[in-house]
Amino acid sequence: MSGFSLSDLEAIVSERAKASADESWTAKLVLAGQPKAAKKLGEEAIETVMAALTNDRDNLTYEAADLLYHLMVVLKIAEIPLQDVMNELERRTSRSGIAEKASRQDQ
Numbered sequence: 001m002s003g004f005s006l007s008d009l010e011a012i013v014s015e016r017a018k019a020s021a022d023e024s025w026t027a028k029l030v031l032a033g034q035p036k037a038a039k040k041l042g043e044e045a046i047e048t049v050m051a052a053l054t055n056d057r058d059n060l061t062y063e064a065a066d067l068l069y070h071l072m073v074v075l076k077i078a079e080i081p082l083q084d085v086m087n088e089l090e091r092r093t094s095r096s097g098i099a100e101k102a103s104r105q106d107q
């Protein structure tokens with residue numbers, strides 16, 4: 001497959017958000033608003049967890065794609081650019097997750 005990226009998906013979601021809700025799932029979710037989109041994200045998260053627990057690689061791959069797509073829609077509705085999330089992830093590369101958790105427990 002190609003080098004399709006989350007950034008490409010963000011651009012698609014942004015474009016399709018402007019389409020008619022009759023012909024676009026993205027537009028339908030955006031029109032319905034964050035409560036509906038976030039609920040859908042939660043459902044996809046649960047389906048992803050179930051797929052992980054059943055050791056079904058194909059299903060986990062499929063559900064992870066659903067999850068990432070719905071996360072992009074939720075970020076779009078919240079007007080949070082993917083780059084902001086990447087910046088936060090980049091900021092975290094300076095220390096391990098274990099060290100970060102320990103520093104919060106010190107507080």
Ligand SMILES: N=c1c2ncn([C@@H]3O[C@H](COP(=O)(O)OP(=O)(O)OP(=O)(O)O)[C@@H](O)[C@H]3O)c2ncn1[C@@H]1O[C@H](COP(=O)(O)O)[C@@H](O)[C@H]1O
Nearest residue numbers: 012013016017019023024025026027043047065066069070
């Ligand atoms: N990546 C996706 C994507 N992943 C999932 N979905 C839709 O999300 C919806 C999920 O609804 P459901 O929960 O009913 O589906 P489900 O999870 O299979 O349901 P179960 O049977 O598992 O309960 C379905 O309509 C899927 O088609 C997506 N819809 C759109 N995209 C991307 O967004 C683009 C624009 O899509 P539209 O906005 O629909 O034009 C597409 O070309 C894709 O690139």
